[in-house]
Amino acid sequence: MTHDRAPRGAAPLAGAEPYGLRAATVRTQVTVPLRLADGYTTTARVFSFSGLADGGEHLAFGLGDRAAPVTSRAETRAPLVRPHSECLTGDVFGSERCDCGPQLREAVERISDAGGFLLYLRQEGRGIGLYAKLEAYALQDSGLDTYDANVALGHAEDQRSYLVAAQMLHALGAPRVALLSNNPDKARQLRRFGVAVAERVPTGVHLSAWNAHYLATKARRGGHTLELPLSAG
DSSP: OOEEEOOTTOOOOTTOSGGGOOOOEEEEEEEEEEEOTTSOEEEEEEEEEESOTTOOOOEEEEEGGGSSOOOSSOOSSOOEEEEEEOOIIIIITOOSSSSHHHHHHHHHHHHHHHOEEEEEEOOHHHHTOHHHHHHHHHHHHTTOOHHHHHHHTTSOSOOOOOHHHHHHHHHTTOSEEEEEOSOHHHHHHHHHTTOEEEEEEOOOOOOOTTTHHHHHHHHHHHOOOOOOOTTOO
8 A cells, every 4th residue: 555645735736726725735645446236347546635625534435547646737628527426325324315325336436437536525414413414314214304403403404514525625735626516506616726627528427216305405405416307296
């Protein structure tokens, strides 16, 4: 395993401090072979960071032609990038109440093929945390939708910020990206924080009997670009 640690106080990559944002730096980068639950294998360059605005332990996975050490030179080609918010129940345990696990699986393979970064953001439950997300599930079982449940618990409909995602991309020398997402808010926020979104690439629709209403609500209330059958939701 390769292990490279940037020296303390190392200068950030060029362009890492757009619009007055505090620059982040790559803290550690290691090569990690990945084998997903269905047997798919690939190799990732996993990056940790210093100086992220929220102090969270967010990770970037460089895949395909980005599974190599980062240098100080920004690339001209826009890498395929997915900012993926952590979902323990879906990503790890395969919960079908959401589409997070299938989206993560899809993203790893598509980014490995195209070359780019998976940003794994520690923003469970749209930023409200794991326990609160489970409380929101209980409210959904009583009839509230996924957004109203968050509000009923005293949170915003969606508390996620992509400021740290922008910091990570600038630290990785990727100030211009092709965004793998159905969520227009990700593109809006990244642009606000100085990342150029060259195009937005939709993910697949991962529909099940359990998540149909959830997906329909994301499309109706969150503006997600999801083509669902009329019976969904």
